[in-house]
Amino acid sequence: MIFRVHHGSGVPIYLQIEAQVKQSIAARLLREGDALPPVRKLAAELRVNPNTVARAYQNLERDGVLRTVPGGGCYVNSQTSGLLYKEKIRRLKPLADQLAVEATQMRLAPSDAIDLLENSFKSLTHSATENSHD
Amino acid sequence: MIFRVHHGSGVPIYLQIEAQVKQSIAARLLREGDALPPVRKLAAELRVNPNTVARAYQNLERDGVLRTVPGGGCYVNSQTSGLLYKEKIRRLKPLADQLAVEATQMRLAPSDAIDLLENSFKSLTHSATENSHD
DNA sequence: CAAATTGTATTACCGTACTAATACAAATGA
DNA sequence: TCATTTGTATTAGTACGGTAATACAATTTG
Secondary structure, eight states, rough: OOOOOOOOSSSHHHHHHHHHHHHHHHSSSTTTTTOOOOOHHHHHHTTHHHHHHHHHHHHHHHHHHHHEEETTTTEOOOOOOOOOOOHHEEEEEEHHHHHHHHHTTOOOOOHHHHHHHHHHHHHHHHHHTHHHHH | OOOOOGGGGGGGGHEEEEEEHHHHHHHHHHHTBOOOOOOHHHHHTTOOOOHHHHHHHHHHHHHHSSHHHEOOOOOOOOOOOOOOHHHHHHHHHHHOOOOOHHHHHOOOOHHHHHHHHHHHHHHHHHHHHHTTTO
């Protein structure tokens, strides 16, 4: 599991870590039960304070993405979201709205925006199949 | 033109204003040539410092969304983005990727996410037609 | 049990983002 | 022209976010 981080990007380190973990799970590079790097190891790799990594892991645990055993380690959770369909939609709507507004703003046709989203999904499943023979 | 703003939301006021202006334009509640509220008037309505509104307007001008006449006022620009198709896609891709990742994370089917995005587009055109007879 | 490895809690520093107060400048309009 | 209305620039204060140093606690492993 390789993570990379940009210090001067303005984006907080812990958010960059969270995003990469989520992406890795969505792309099935990380699967249920897999162990994440220990906070100290990852922190050393990224030249960052262990607390920064810990913060990312804690946020991910709060979001139900992973479970953590104090003294043990951090592991990818089963990704069963117990959410109702309507609740999922409610949470994703702001993001979709923003995408629609920005696309309209730059006069991109809705169909093109939809193609773009389809491709984002395809990218996920592609990296999944690429790594399914390990 | 009614704007609303939440002070304790953590989201900076000027960003809230920017988002609402963009939305209003995308939904064609505001059209090319329309005047925006003077910074002082809007600032008074929102109980906010004029500079905060000015900052939003300046950012929107930087983004080519509106043009501003010092001493005159602020007006909605013609929304012709001179961007190449590939550049539009490049700018929107991170947002689409995020939507795909989050949807996958909460185990929402891609088709449902696409429906959601379609509806976001429809909401825009609906509020447009609702207000096209003025 | 003891040592090593794991995650956690506390504290503090530092920068910067956000907002505001105030004064300035350009354009409009009676 | 003169007053009013518009946007702008400068400065500053306050709060908060991000990161780090350090010490603590729980688990694993020999």
